[in-house]
Amino acid sequence: MPHIDELTLMMYSDGELSSEEAEAVQKHVDSCHHCGSSLEQLVAERQFVADRFFSDDLPPMSFQLYDMTSAQIHGIAMLHKRTRRRFLWRMLLLGGSILAVAVCYLVFWQRIWLEWVAPAWTSWKSHLFWSSALWLNDNAREFFHAPASYVMALPLPFFVLVGLLLILNIRFSPLPHSRLSKREVD
Numbered sequence: 674m675p676h677i678d679e680l681t682l683m684m685y686s687d688g689e690l691s692s693e694e695a696e697a698v699q700k701h702v703d704s705c706h707h708c709g710s711s712l713e714q715l716v717a718e719r720q721f722v723a724d725r726f727f728s729d730d731l732p733p734m735s736f737q738l739y740d741m742t743s744a745q746i747h748g749i750a751m752l753h754k755r756t757r758r759r760f761l762w763r764m765l766l767l768g769g770s771i772l773a774v775a776v777c778y779l780v781f782w783q784r785i786w787l788e789w790v791a792p793a794w795t796s797w798k799s800h801l802f803w804s805s806a807l808w809l810n811d812n813a814r815e816f817f818h819a820p821a822s823y824v825m826a827l828p829l830p831f832f833v834l835v836g837l838l839l840i841l842n843i844r845f846s847p848l849p850h851s852r853l854s855k856r857e858v859d
Contacts, residue, residue, distance in 0.1 A: 770837035777830040
């Protein structure tokens with residue numbers, strides 16, 4: 674005859690089986706030494722748990738954390754604090770870089786655009802803007818004869834932005850591994 678599975682033995686010890694099933698299990702346990710010892714072990718474990726954890730005379734369990742656990746909690750809290758601080762610095766540097774690009778635009782490009790648009794503006798005043806078929810030829814000549822300092826000033830805001838992004842990447846590169854990762858767990 675096959676042995677009774679552990680789930681059925683647990684249900685028998687809890688009294689969850691019907692009377693017919695309980696009677697069949699009791700007969701088998703009386704005749705089978707293996708199932709009888711399994712049932713005795715199950716009842717002993719249940720009694721141990723009841724005595725150990727549900728007794729009224731035991732003092733309450735301590736909620737003091739181990740040193741390693743408290744160090745891990747502290748480390749995680751510090752990482753979150755650094756991340757929040759890092760986010761604020763990134764936003765501040767991003768705003769500063771946008772402001773720097775805007776200032777560079779106003780200082781360097783504004784004058785260039787005024788000088789390039791001036792011929793078109795005077796041509797607009799003298800006759801309609803698109804009346805001349807050679808308008809581009811007349812006005813684009815000024816663009817190609819711009820002084821070298823203006824041509825150098827064109828990419829300056831781009832280079833400033835790239836430089837600030839490089840500074841951001843260097844400043845906020847990923848942190849080295851935490852000191853907690855090198856510790857051994859007991």
